[in-house]
Amino acid sequence: MRCHSGTDTFTERLCRALNAQGIRAEITWLPHRAEYAPWSVPVPKPPTWANVVHINSWLPPRFVPPGLPIVVTVHSSVHDPALLPYKSRLQALYHKHWIHPIEAANLARAHCVVAVSHYTAAQIEASFGIRDIQVIHNGIDCQAFAPVARTAPNRPFRLLYVGNWSARKGVDLLGPIMERLGNCWVPDDCVALL
Template identity: 55%
Template sequence: MKEASFISGVWFPAVRAHSGTDVFTERLALGLRRRGIRTEIAWLPLRAEYFPWSFRIPKPPLWAEVAHVTSWLHPRFFPDSLTVVSTVHFCVHDPIYEPHKGFLQKFYHRFWIREVERKNLSRSSVITAVSTYTANQAERVFRARPIRVVPNGIPLDGPFQMRPRAKPHHPFRLLYVGNWSKRKGVDLLVPLLKCLGGNYELWFTADRGNRHLAYRLPENCRCVGRINQQEELASIYQDADALLFPSRLEGYGFVAAEAMACGLPVIAVHATSLPEVVDNGKTGILCRRHDVSEFASACEALRGDVVRWRMMREESRKRVERLFSEETMIDNYLRLYASAMRFRSPARPGRYG
């Protein structure tokens, strides 16, 4: 595209968090390289997040013009010579999150991360967020405007494809992908599967800290372990009948978008960013928080209507192709990089305090 001619290279200084933000950085860097733009990721250890002075500041490559960071990166690692684009993936200061934090986590977010993000966003030339919901929360907390919304993209030319399926499995196969925290709504899984009974089964990924072992799951539940490869994850999506995603708070809903790319209807909570990803009634069914009976009714509606299930599969794939492809995400970032470079403004203090 025309905007690419303005950019010679993008540098990504990033803390290795072993989360969806790592996936975002890797996919964006690879996608830009495919467009002929040089990229490099400078991975920092996790301690750089909470003890940034313990790690030497990496130097950006000479060819880089833009540094793309996440909002949690300490400004100590900002390169003074480059235009900085910062992306907010998740606002941990959202009041909805507060009941699901422990004391130490509350203290860490309030007295460390909040200040890091404030300085980070004030020194960034361009601020983006992965959803309108997340942008609104960040604007509320930091009074930072404008925040551009650029949804995360799914690589549609890779393993995330929709396989032809004439009918669902028997028993109807639900899939949960994610860690096992209360914010993710995993406390609803046991009562829901007991309510649904033997006509349903749940496949789920293991928690990275093995927290799933604390739950006494019924016999119709099967752990598929930790999934680290895109190909393996896509295969599990393709072999399920619906994604069960009861998360109470999402910055974007990466898992939902990946599942939809594979033609999987999504049963999720009607809150936070998820209605931006899931078109209620067309690509899935959105339910009230905490309402096990409503989740059960949604599962029964899909299992009991094969025509509707097929329609939702088709619409899920089409929605991702239209709104959430990786190519669309890269196009949007290239425009933002080009716009920032026209009004070159290297990282500097003071714009928001």
């Protein structure tokens, strides 16, 4: 499901990289409503050439093609108790009663489970009892995000914020960080990517 987040970027980069390596891959995007109203979206058929399905852990099981090996990637664990302060009561209920059973079904069916960090892997193990999780960190495009050579000390620098605009991602810390840095940065050089 396209959600305009880092998970979309991950999926697009993975597909491009696989195709560049000669491994045929394509993305079947579902509308966002497929997450919370899966019955309202027709189930797409997998391409006839497909021999592995790679899914996000939140994909409702009705969309997982039967008969093919499944790789499930977990991008974050909303079941982490540390995230409770960042959730509304409704979100907490949604995660517990809707997302948790979906993830449990997908993880139980998976031939391979991948997490994007050791922390996420530990949270999935704690929440679902799943072991043997492979950790593959999200990559960074080093061509697009190369460090800038500093030619003079105390030169203003650029700050790159990558993440959803939420306190859970630390956006609430940007203001205090900028204040503490004082005049060693220039406001025009602050870039935020959502």
